[in-house]
Amino acid sequence: MTTDAISTDVVIIGAGPVGLFAVFELGLNDMKCHLIDILDKVGGQCAELYPEKPIYDIPGLPIVTGQELTDALMKQIEPFNPVFHLNQMAESLTKTDDGKWRVTTDAGTIIECTVLVIAAGGGSFVPKKPPIKGIEEYEAKSVFYSVRRMETFRDRHIVISGGGDSALDWTLNLQPLASKLTLIHRRDEFRAAPDSVNKMRELVAAGKIDLKIGQIANLNGAGGQIESVTVKTDSGDMHDIACDALLPFYGLTMKLGPVANFGINLHQNLIPVDTEKFESDVPQIFAIGDINSYPGKLKLILSGFHEAALMAQQAFRYVHPDRKLRFQYTTSSSDLQNKLGVAAE
Amino acid sequence: MKLYVTDLEGVQHEIEAMPNWTVMEIIRDGDQPMRAECGGSCACATCHVYVAQEWLAKLPPMEDEERGTLDGGFEVEPNSRLSCQLIMTPDLDGLKVTLTNDSSN
Numbered sequence: 227m228t229t230d231a232i233s234t235d236v237v238i239i240g241a242g243p244v245g246l247f248a249v250f251e252l253g254l255n256d257m258k259c260h261l262i263d264i265l266d267k268v269g270g271q272c273a274e275l276y277p278e279k280p281i282y283d284i285p286g287l288p289i290v291t292g293q294e295l296t297d298a299l300m301k302q303i304e305p306f307n308p309v310f311h312l313n314q315m316a317e318s319l320t321k322t323d324d325g326k327w328r329v330t331t332d333a334g335t336i337i338e339c340t341v342l343v344i345a346a347g348g349g350s351f352v353p354k355k356p357p358i359k360g361i362e363e364y365e366a367k368s369v370f371y372s373v374r375r376m377e378t379f380r381d382r383h384i385v386i387s388g389g390g391d392s393a394l395d396w397t398l399n400l401q402p403l404a405s406k407l408t409l410i411h412r413r414d415e416f417r418a419a420p421d422s423v424n425k426m427r428e429l430v431a432a433g434k435i436d437l438k439i440g441q442i443a444n445l446n447g448a449g450g451q452i453e454s455v456t457v458k459t460d461s462g463d464m465h466d467i468a469c470d471a472l473l474p475f476y477g478l479t480m481k482l483g484p485v486a487n488f489g490i491n492l493h494q495n496l497i498p499v500d501t502e503k504f505e506s507d508v509p510q511i512f513a514i515g516d517i518n519s520y521p522g523k524l525k526l527i528l529s530g531f532h533e534a535a536l537m538a539q540q541a542f543r544y545v546h547p548d549r550k551l552r553f554q555y556t557t558s559s560s561d562l563q564n565k566l567g568v569a570a571e
Numbered sequence: 572m573k574l575y576v577t578d579l580e581g582v583q584h585e586i587e588a589m590p591n592w593t594v595m596e597i598i599r600d601g602d603q604p605m606r607a608e609c610g611g612s613c614a615c616a617t618c619h620v621y622v623a624q625e626w627l628a629k630l631p632p633m634e635d636e637e638r639g640t641l642d643g644g645f646e647v648e649p650n651s652r653l654s655c656q657l658i659m660t661p662d663l664d665g666l667k668v669t670l671t672n673d674s675s676n
Contacts, residue, residue: 275614348608356645357672389642412647417639441647460649477643479617480608525610 231336234260234309235545237329238343239316239485242270244515244530245345246299246308251538252343253306254554254562257545260337261308262329264315264350264483269296271347272527274478285528295527305567311335315350319488327510340510341541344490344497345530347516348480356387356474358445367450369472373400379471381405385455387442388475389413394422396473401435408436408467410457438467445472485517493519503540504533510544512537572659576603577669579676588659594620594668595654604675611655613637616644618654619674623667630657644673 236252238245241263249259267273272281272292280289290298314331319342322328326338353371355361361369373379373396380403386393389411395418397409409426414437416423429435443464444456454466482495490497490506490513497506497513501520505512514537515530523529542551556562563569572588574597586601595618599605606617613636622630627650633641637656641647654668 271609275609276612279612279614354643354645357676412642413638415638417642441645476645477615479606479615 231328231338232260232309233338234258235339236260236341236343236541237262237316237327237337237339238345239263239329240270240345240347240515240517241265241268241310241312242345242347242515243272243295243299243527244347244534245270245343246296246303247531248343248345248514248534248537249303249306249308250299251535252541253303253308254556254565255538255542255546255551256565257341257538257541259306259308260311260339262311262314262316262331262335262337264313264352266313268300268310268312269293272296274351281527283526283528305565311337315483317484340545342511343537343541344485344506344511344513344517345515345534346482346485349485349495349517350481350483351478352481352483353474354476354479356442356476358442361445363450364445364447364452364472368447368452368470369445369474371474373473376400376403379403382471383469384408384471384473385410385442385467385469386473386475387411387455388477389416389418390475390477391418391422392475392477393473394418394426396475397435398422398425398429400473401429406436406469407434408438408469410438410440410442410455410467412439412441412460414439436467438465440465442472442474499533502536504537505540512541572661572664574598574601574659575665575667576601577667578603579670579672583667588664588666590659590661592659593655594657594659594666597659598654598668598670598674604670605654606674607655609655613640613653613656616640616642616653617673619644619647619651619671620654620668621648621671622650622652622657623669624650626663626666629662629666644671646671646673 235257236259238261241261277293314333317332318330327342383406384404387410430437440457440459443458447453454468496519499518514533516525574586574588577583608617609615
């Protein structure tokens with residue numbers, strides 16, 4: 227196992243704005259970073275929840291969208307060549323014999339590091355689960371929140387519920403494989419790419435899929451195998467729709483996830499830290515951004531940036547114990563300018 | 572001003588309501604469970620509440636954005652609203668809302 231492990235100075239869990247800026251502060255102090263994020267893209271909430279929404283309280287940027295901020299941070303940290311492990315969740319944490327942290331992801335990536343920085347915001351983005359009684363017994367057997375292999379759904383009688391891009395995309399992708407496909411949405415309007423909506427409407431008109439307006443109130447089946455869903459319409463009528471697979475797509479929600487089992491002290495699902503180093507109660511594990519708590523904490527991106535800068539000072543002492551920490555300005559230090567690739571010839 | 576919040580157990584709480592605060596913020600300030608994951612930017616549906624029938628007509632109508640975001644909610648009813656989109660004003664003094672699995676479970 228150990229032979230497969232990647233070795234680096236710092237692992238950052240969470241590639242949101244604060245995790246990204248941490249790469250900059252750590253990089254200026256000669257620390258290499260690997261980042262892990264459960265999303266398939268960087269930017270965290272900025273990219274997932276409000277990519278198009280303007281943010282007005284980033285110092286020096288009177289107006290910037292979530293995606294623009296993400297893109298700018300990616301450009302800013304480019305000189306430090308961070309390595310991203312996207313679509314992966316940091317699953318377990320152990321200490322090695324030589325005092326390093328070994329982080330393992332759900333995709334089997336193993337990274338050993340001197341310092342662990344948790345910048346996981348509100349937690350991992352995971353699919354929203356409908357609060358339908360008994361749904362747990364069907365999960366991973368006949369109720370799925372994502373599609374890993376399309377072949378799993380060949381010749382099955384599928385119900386997809388939801389009205390966004392995921393629901394529409396999978397409706398279009400799975401329709402050719404399915405023996406029958408029913409799309410259920412609570413209203414006859416869809417907030418998804420117009421092209422997908424048009425294609426879906428054409429399939430409905432051609433009788434290739436069914437569209438049912440209503441909400442799933444009940445699941446019927448046995449032993450984890452779904453046999454039908456009960457759909458409640460706006461008028462209160464109940465209809466059963468036969469199916470052997472259900473795919474609910476209602477977007478993502480945030481759950482703290484495995485970080486809760488890392489052995490770090492938590493308070494109300496947040497990680498208490500000191501305000502000098504932003505270190506947790508476990509040495510060499512830091513928490514920055516929305517996931518930490520301390521007296522006076524404000525969940526602002528700018529606070530996370532400040533926390534990243536201070537964290538990097540203490541991280542340096544762990545990663546480079548033999549070196550003296552030197553505080554420098556990017557405006558005047560040719561050393562820092564070299565690292566940034568902007569030094570004058 | 573007061574806001575009356577019924578929790579998932581059916582218990583009603585009287586909460587001090589501040590003018591121009593959103594109902595989401597007031598519920599949170601009143602120490603009732605309120606996920607509001609996106610922080611009030613109408614992006615997540617985790618501040619979904621039911622509004623008591625008698626108050627529905629007094630609320631500003633739902634905009635397309637709120638209606639669309641509500642697609643990410645569950646158990647949506649005709650009296651469903653996103654509490655981050657409801658701004659407290661004097662004519663809403665006494666507003667009654669009920670928390671949902673989306674907002675508070």
